[in-house]
Amino acid sequence: MAAAASGSALEVLLKKVAAQPLASGQNRNFQTPNKPLRIGLISDLNSSYGSTSYGPTVERGVNLLLQQKPDLVICAGDMVAGQKTSLTDRQLAAMWEGFETFVRRPLETAGIPLLPAMGNHDASSQQSQGRWIYARERQQASRFWSKHQDAVPSGLTEADIFPFQYAWHGPGLFLVVMDASSSTVSSAQRQWLTRTLNAPQRQQDDLCLVVGHLPLTAFSQGRARAGECIHDAASLAAELRQADVDLVISGHHHAWYPAEALGLRLLSLGAMGSGPRRLLGSSSASPASLTLLDWSAADQSISERTLNLNSFSEMQTDQLPTTIVAPGFAETRRRHTQWQRPQRG
Numbered sequence: 001m002a003a004a005a006s007g008s009a010l011e012v013l014l015k016k017v018a019a020q021p022l023a024s025g026q027n028r029n030f031q032t033p034n035k036p037l038r039i040g041l042i043s044d045l046n047s048s049y050g051s052t053s054y055g056p057t058v059e060r061g062v063n064l065l066l067q068q069k070p071d072l073v074i075c076a077g078d079m080v081a082g083q084k085t086s087l088t089d090r091q092l093a094a095m096w097e098g099f100e101t102f103v104r105r106p107l108e109t110a111g112i113p114l115l116p117a118m119g120n121h122d123a124s125s126q127q128s129q130g131r132w133i134y135a136r137e138r139q140q141a142s143r144f145w146s147k148h149q150d151a152v153p154s155g156l157t158e159a160d161i162f163p164f165q166y167a168w169h170g171p172g173l174f175l176v177v178m179d180a181s182s183s184t185v186s187s188a189q190r191q192w193l194t195r196t197l198n199a200p201q202r203q204q205d206d207l208c209l210v211v212g213h214l215p216l217t218a219f220s221q222g223r224a225r226a227g228e229c230i231h232d233a234a235s236l237a238a239e240l241r242q243a244d245v246d247l248v249i250s251g252h253h254h255a256w257y258p259a260e261a262l263g264l265r266l267l268s269l270g271a272m273g274s275g276p277r278r279l280l281g282s283s284s285a286s287p288a289s290l291t292l293l294d295w296s297a298a299d300q301s302i303s304e305r306t307l308n309l310n311s312f313s314e315m316q317t318d319q320l321p322t323t324i325v326a327p328g329f330a331e332t333r334r335r336h337t338q339w340q341r342p343q344r345g
């Protein structure tokens with residue numbers, strides 16, 4: 001699919017890209033009037049449990065973002081390496097400090113805000129007998145992101161339990177982040193989603209993105225089983241369809257696939273870090289990647305480019321299976337990465 005993993009010249013070039021510091025608070029008033037919006041989409045950065053550092057593809061990805069200068073970056077989860085109850089609070093805090101050092105702060109310094117969704121390794125919502133199994137991880141994630149909440153550009157709404165679920169309204173964009181850090185998206189959260197997607201801040205011409213870590217259906221080998229996708233996805237998908245959501249973005253399956261399923265447009269992001277996985281029906285692993293989405297509100301068009309972080313080449317959809325079929329999961333079809341937002345009325 002991609003060229004050999006050389007890219008050394010480009011890699012050196014990217015490493016030289018320096019973050020341009022902004023005056024304190026400069027990125028809080030997010031404004032891009034009449035110009036296309038570029039959104040960086042990343043996911044699944046974490047290394048092994050407890051790790052406070054990141055692999056080379058994460059470093060390349062951050063450098064690529066600094067070079068490409070998207071207006072914002074959305075991370076679909078798994079920023080740190082938790083989901084292990086033996087990790088101490090000190091270890092959990094150290095992991096988030098590692099994320100701050102290697103990922104969040106360099107982007108913020110360059111004026112690129114990062115909006116997170118929680119992954120199972122960040123703050124799993126899995127419960128046992130009505131209690132969070134990873135309660136301390138959720139506390140640490142909450143503490144870290146609350147500390148950095150004021151770095152999110154103005155437009156945050158429905159953010160009572162930021163960073164777990166919230167909405168953000170920017171120019172021409174309505175983003176809703178849900179807590180899909182385990183397979184359970186509770187009925188309370190589903191009601192919140194329906195209410196939030198109909199919030200008065202959402203404008204008719206806004207691109208509406210919903211982001212959650214686990215996907216609505218199965219994409220990759222080893223992940224086509226209960227616990228790795230949202231449970232009772234059909235009813236949630238019906239709610240998202242009813243609310244005219246334009247694109248549902250997920251991580252966790254470590255394999256890039258622009259999809260149509262359940263009457264929705266989906267995007268499964270590749271992992272930015274380690275652990276590449278094969279798509280169902282594919283014999284090759286989906287390499288580390290990130291996606292750049294350009295949104296033109298003026299002509300209501302979207303263009304997605306996904307870049308291989310080993311070769312720096314653009315990944316091509318014709319190399320992907322045309323359909324993905326897994327027993328017990330919604331059938332998925334490959335879709336185009338250049339598309340027009342449908343007229344809503």
Ligand SMILES: [Fe+2]
Pocket residue numbers: 078119120121213251252253
């Ligand atoms: Fe995950």
